[in-house]
Amino acid sequence: xxxxxxxxxxxxxxxxxxxxxxxxxxxxxxxxxxxxxxxxxxxxxxxxxxxxxxxxxxxxxxxxxxxxxxxxxxxxxxxxxxxxxxxxxxxxxxxxxxxxxxxxxxxxxxxxxxxxxxxxxxxxxxxxxxxxxxxxxxxxxxxxxxxxxxxxxxxxxxxxxxxxxxxxxxxxxxxxxxxxxxxxxxxxxxxxxxxxxxxxxxxxxxxxxxxxxxxxxxxxxxxxxxxxxxxxxxxxxxxxxxxxxxxxxxxxxxxxxxxxxxxxxxxxxxxxxxxxxxxxxxxxxxxxxxxxxxxxxxxxxxxxxxxxxxxxxxxxxxxxxxxxxxxxxxxxxxxxxxxxxxxxxxxxxxxxxxxxxxxxxxxxxxxxxxxxxxxxxxxxxxxxxxxxxxxxxxxxxxxxxxxxxxxxxxxxxxxxxxxxxxxxxxxxxxxxxxxxxxxxxxxxxxxxxxxxxxxxxxxxxxxxxxxxxxxxxxxxxxxxxxxxxxxxxxxxxxxxxxxxxxxxxxxxxxx
Numbered sequence: 001x002x003x004x005x006x007x008x009x010x011x012x013x014x015x016x017x018x019x020x021x022x023x024x025x026x027x028x029x030x031x032x033x034x035x036x037x038x039x040x041x042x043x044x045x046x047x048x049x050x051x052x053x054x055x056x057x058x059x060x061x062x063x064x065x066x067x068x069x070x071x072x073x074x075x076x077x078x079x080x081x082x083x084x085x086x087x088x089x090x091x092x093x094x095x096x097x098x099x100x101x102x103x104x105x106x107x108x109x110x111x112x113x114x115x116x117x118x119x120x121x122x123x124x125x126x127x128x129x130x131x132x133x134x135x136x137x138x139x140x141x142x143x144x145x146x147x148x149x150x151x152x153x154x155x156x157x158x159x160x161x162x163x164x165x166x167x168x169x170x171x172x173x174x175x176x177x178x179x180x181x182x183x184x185x186x187x188x189x190x191x192x193x194x195x196x197x198x199x200x201x202x203x204x205x206x207x208x209x210x211x212x213x214x215x216x217x218x219x220x221x222x223x224x225x226x227x228x229x230x231x232x233x234x235x236x237x238x239x240x241x242x243x244x245x246x247x248x249x250x251x252x253x254x255x256x257x258x259x260x261x262x263x264x265x266x267x268x269x270x271x272x273x274x275x276x277x278x279x280x281x282x283x284x285x286x287x288x289x290x291x292x293x294x295x296x297x298x299x300x301x302x303x304x305x306x307x308x309x310x311x312x313x314x315x316x317x318x319x320x321x322x323x324x325x326x327x328x329x330x331x332x333x334x335x336x337x338x339x340x341x342x343x344x345x346x347x348x349x350x351x352x353x354x355x356x357x358x359x360x361x362x363x364x365x366x367x368x369x370x371x372x373x374x375x376x377x378x379x380x381x382x383x384x385x386x387x388x389x390x391x392x393x394x395x396x397x398x399x400x401x402x403x404x405x406x407x408x409x410x411x412x413x414x415x416x417x418x419x420x421x422x423x424x425x426x427x428x429x430x431x432x433x434x435x436x437x438x439x440x441x442x443x444x445x446x447x448x449x450x451x452x453x454x455x456x457x458x459x460x461x462x463x464x465x466x467x468x469x470x471x472x473x474x475x476x477x478x479x480x481x482x483x484x485x486x487x488x489x490x491x492x493x494x495x496x497x498x499x500x501x502x503x504x505x506x507x508x509x510x511x
Contacts, residue, residue, distance in 0.1 A: 094154075094189055096164065257463070
């Protein structure tokens with residue numbers, strides 16, 4: 001063997017090295033292929049399967065628990081990917097915004113459970129119409145979105161909308177009775193109707209145009225519909241950020257006054273939103289947006305948490321303030337509502353008896369049996385319950401006497417006319433007598449004149465609330481008012497339990 005020729009041992013080492021290199025090259029090539037397939041899927045050269053949620057990612061981010069359809073958040077992710085594919089392939093998309101016509105009367109007549117069963121059936125029908133490339137999501141309440149990702153033109157989108165309308169018009173059976181529904185549909189096309197960020201808002205605007213035109217029809221988006229659509233979508237985005245970042249939201253407190261002594265007895269917590277660009281946004285504007293875009297649960301929980309935090313801060317300062325918090329009809333449908341309220345009370349060490357939850361009469365009676373169950377559970381944890389806006393709904397006295405409420409609030413529409421109209425005075429008198437017969441105290445809201453105050457006090461109203469005494473104010477102002485450092489012209493005296501250091505200390509340690 002020549003000295004320059006490798007030995008047999010060296011041949012074996014060279015062969016082993018070549019095998020190792022070949023294996024490494026194979027692994028590298030497989031990794032590069034996988035990367036390329038992923039990139040192709042994002043650019044429209046293939047449809048990648050939906051990513052598997054991480055173990056700590058809540059499933060309610062992907063599937064709506066009621067209907068089993070996608071959630072809005074998941075659809076937005078799919079819409080973003082579909083737009084990328086459409087751009088790469090020079091193709092089109094269509095987005096349908098579907099809103100049921102006449103669902104609320106069904107819900108009001110048959111109750112939550114039947115309404116939920118109806119929505120599940122609607123979801124099942126919509127799911128049966130989707131193709132493999134489509135995404136169907138529930139926006140919340142009775143609103144749905146359908147993303148058509150198959151290069152549709154306007155004619156095919158309209159055809160799908162017609163099929164949806166006819167499918168949803170097939171009679172339903174609710175509580176043993178036949179019910180018929182229709183729907184209004186707004187349609188946007190991509191890229192004709194704008195960038196991805198505006199598609200949902202513009203589909204919503206087109207749906208509202210269809211509903212305002214009588215319903216049971218579809219409308220394509222038109223530039224004339226864009227007046228308020230972008231403002232609405234911007235506000236819901238900003239509100240979502242405010243809730244997540246805990247910035248811009250603040251509770252104001254409006255005092256309640258004892259009808260006999262004029263003493264301060266507590267305060268109602270009222271939500272305010274300081275928008276960084278728009279300034280103060282009215283609750284009449286942002287609460288409906290929160291309800292429509294599925295934010296009301298998170299917003300309501302923020303209110304409960306912040307009210308409990310503030311009550312704890314007042315207790316530490318010697319102020320034992322009873323606080324009333326409003327609950328929306330949407331919160332009453334949360335399966336974990338009572339548990340979340342209990343968590344807030346425990347976290348901030350707040351005695352439950354210092355908190356009253358106010359529920360409007362119409363919300364309480366929308367599903368009286370379900371409300372009764374929720375009220376009983378809330379009563380068991382020790383909080384007080386109040387029926388708000390009494391007189392505007394259609395209460396069943398058989399349920400009203402069963403509800404473990406401690407208070408009724410007379411709607412301001414009666415209070416405003418109590419010194420002018422005899423029928424308003426008669427209604428107020430009857431409500432006060434009814435409430436006292438049921439063992440409930442009565443609060444009159446919207447008191448603005450001394451004449452109204454005088455009549456309400458003569459009729460035995462227990463508490464008064466309104467601009468005659470004070471407008472809603474920040475928590476620090478209420479404390480200064482209570483402590484005597486700030487004295488408005490109509491500042492009342494204070495009920496002993498409201499500002500008493502010894503009582504406050506005892507209450508703070510009882511939780």
